[in-house]
Amino acid sequence: MTTNRPYHFSLSSIDFGQTIDGLSARRDAWTKTAQWFRGELQEQFFLIEECNDEYEAQQIADHYTEIIDTLQTQASPQRERKPSAMLSHPKPGETAHGWCLYSEVLGEGPKPAERIDDGFAVYATERAALEEYAEDMITRYQEFLRGEREAEEIDSGLFVVAVTLHPDGSLSDENNQHIP
Incomplete structure (x- = not known):
């Protein structure tokens, strides 16, 4: 028995x-084939697709349109989402409030899980941090579906924590833990 199950892909925008x-x-090509059958195509150089009649050609063209529309619909929210806003180091004497992805470090407790060039990855909004978390989880589930990750490896152990970013790049979190 054949099933029409969905497949999940990850492609670069290009x-x-x-x-x-x-x-x-x-x-x-299929649209032009249907037009050719109906006598509507005026193109001189055209390669007709192999099919029985205009109805079959139009059905195939319509199916391609459905596939394109489905992909565009799924891509639209990702296209509209801007890259996660990161906080930069505040001016001396000031602090900035943001959110970090944390994970439990064996024997040390919760610690920031991401570093960038000049320190920790601190997101400007909680939503931005949660979006980064969601992207990580989507990737992990896709790797699982491709057989590249075991089920017990899906959970990253990440969680979002409100933090204060200091001018020197250090953090203090909601438990008043200072992280240099």
């Missing part, structure tokens, strides 16, 4: 664009 272009080219 590869996504190439995929849409390829699907659009196939849709256009």
